[in-house]
Amino acid sequence: PEDATISCYRCGPMVDLCSGPHLPNTGYLKAAAVTQASRSHWRADVTKDALTRVYAITFPSKDELKDYEHRIAEAKKRDHRVVGPAQELIMFHGLSPGCAFWLPNGARIYNTLVDYIRELYWTHEYTEVITPNIFNLELWKISGHADHYLENMFLTDVERQQFGLKPMNCPSHCLMFGSRKRSYRELPMRLADFGVLHRNEFSGALSGLTRVRRFQQDDGHIFCREDQISA
Template sequence: MNSNQAEIQNHRKLGQELELFTSMEEAPGMPVFLPKGMVIRNELESLWKKKHQSAGYQEIKTPIMMKQSLWEQSGHWDHYHENMYFSRVDEQDYAIKPMSCPGAVLIFNSKRRSYRELPVRYAELGLVHRHELSGSLNGLLRVRSFTQDDAHLFVREDQIEPEIDSILDLIHEFYSRFGFSYKVELSTRPEDFMGSADMWDKAEASLESVLEAKGLPYQVNHGEGAFYGPKIDFHILDSLGRSWQCGTVQLDFQMPEKFGCSYIGEDSKPQQPVMIHRAIYGSIERFMAILIEHYAGEFPLWLAPVQAKIIPISEVHAEYGNQIKQQFEQAGFRIEVDCRLEKMGLKIREAEMQKIPYMIVIGDQEVLNRSLSIRRRKDKKLVVLSIEEAIMLLKKEMDSK
């Protein structure tokens, strides 16, 4: 990896230059998203919601702060409390959630369940807080406040392998969309674990079976599992060849037992479900940081905060520029007009620095012919098109991704 190139593509540097996010001393480790950064974030969340809805997930939202007794019951208090934030309200001790799993369990337990209902798949974009040391904070990569793209599935034992198989397909679909290749790791029982060794062996065997059946090469990380169960981790490879751990699939026999989760089986007796914890982005913030560096700020058209910039040659062309803008916006594109009384060279240079995918220049000829001169940043190719043709050009690029 070229260290100079890594510095050029540093997400903190690009985040500032492209006005995506910032940090403030009033909230260390808790990133502030600017309007352009929110466009990218919203696109990522929109994709996530759409894909999960079509894959049979139900979206939920659980409280950010819950009673300390819940975290004691879940095991987080014993295994994770040094990374948690606390508060006291009405003489009760509360903790701000570092993970969303207990909330999903409470929803599952909120009504009587039948074996016919399973699998139950809950998906949540859950805002969590974790106390990271100030010296370890790093832009969007290491933060104290972030949104995990969580999913918690409650399944019968006979559903474990087909559900994990479907999850692996969904993860592959997401990473392929961004052009990422990835490596897979299986992490097994750590020294500090909950439950019985037999239960762990059973869980690890289930994960291995799915990976083998899919023919996915994987590395085994002995002793690196979560305290409640083994996991499959996904490491994506960026444009500089660096590896980032993002997605995870974790099998959990412990939490359903701790919370008394049950469903009525086919034999009319209570049965305990198995819980699958799963994330794909890992967190929205960290995934954004990786994307910023992977693309070096030159986002694909569907993710770009501003997809096209209209540059009128002089003030008299501004009205036509606004007409073009209106038509592009009606077609669903994010577009701006640079009507400042500045030199053309400056406006073009600034659009280049903002890494906007398309630049549209309009002058006398374009106004006369009701056309536009459009240049794609990626290949610098300039073509003269009608407004309708230009919209079709961008739509075709959007559809191809």
């Protein structure tokens, strides 16, 4: 827009468009530490040159930096990527990157959580459903995933037709709702699903259970009349 404000940032000879916030000068920064360095491709295009991304953090005092570093060190001791394998809860394998293996101890915890969530379904009047893992690409065209999420989907050809593993449960619940005519008396309809989802995340972005390629999502959708929506 013509009346928009443009913010520029200068660091030595480099001038860049940056929304900020900015400090008047680096004198405000009394303590700094580099926390991480990683490779990154321009606009996430792996065919482009790889860049080095450096992460750093600053504080107004050295004491605040030390306190931060102590909290981070304590958090690392409790990191599920460390605790999980150590207590034989979960494991990962290079032959299935980004996909967790739930070992017996972990499976017990997992199933206990599922049982608890099912109790919440009953309390909040949700009905559990089970939906397929793979759908014809036509569904993903209708939902918009084919236009906006295709690069993050696992695709396969079956009898000259393209299918995709579902990255989200929403379209399958919509198919269920639209499978027949509904009476207004049936609404609201609350559907819940422990659907298995697959998302083709970049290998460099995979991280423990927080960024994976295969996971199960406790997902719910409510189909209701407009007058049943509360603010």
